Amino acid sequence: MCGIMTEYETVQNRIKNGYVFKDHLDKAIELKPQDPMSYYLLGRWCYAVAQLSWIERKIAATLFGEPPSATVQDALKNFLKVEEIRPKYSKLNYVFLAKCYRDLGQKGQARKMGDAAASMETVSKEDEEAQKELDYLLPALGVY
Template structure:
């Protein structure tokens, strides 16, 4: 009897190790697929890893980030929301596992920020404070986190451009929001550029901020640099196309 119990325990232990290794292998496959700019299949691999090992932190973070990107590509608003909600759910699990992990906090900021951009006034304002909180936590746990500075830049840009109704909603819900400014957005974007000069999306957003700030020379400089960059992420080709179109409208 004891021998059977020990054999069964060994089998469970061995199966656990096997599944953990399989999850890790799937995560490595997902990372390679991301490098190949095949993010749809990479996302599927991360989800497979999570099904095998629900507490695989790397898989949860990867799935959250790719769900946010997938949502951004969708044309249908319901599909966008579905992907962003999924991204948030994965981020929540990651933060439960590792509340001081910079990546976990970053993907939460991204998921909430993406959804806020397509939400109504009250939902947008309600999410805004959380986006800032998680972006700042990511920077707290990793002061050189380039993409977290980008999110903070986007937060400043959006808060600086809230319309009258959104400002009224902020005042009603929270007594107002922390100050966000175009100058702070530019500063955050430039910090991101310094830390990660290859991040194409940051160049597009920085150019938009400079353009709104009536700094045409800097807008053109940023756009010219953007179109010369090597594509790293699946959306980079489209982002560079947007930069090129914007540049042609200025020259």
């Protein structure tokens, strides 16, 4: 719920809820370390934090003393953990793997993950979201 609420919150509340969300994810992983969903969500959190703008980081530092910290490499590590626990877990996991590799300048790996996502069937709303992102991402990677 914390993650969904952020779409409708102010920057201040998004940042505050981001800390709460991260705490919940850390606890979930501690309690159930083989659950791929927790690592997927942590990867999404890390990726979102890595994409924070300068102003969002400044607001977080002002309000909380320290902005949340995560890198694209942190996100990648979590998305790879998902694949380690349960290969082909989700189409969106592959999309985010492709984004991470793209952001890290590893275009070949990004294409490989994009291809893997494209080869999966679209059967859920999450898959539809993944396909929309793929339609934008793959041409930029030179896949289509």
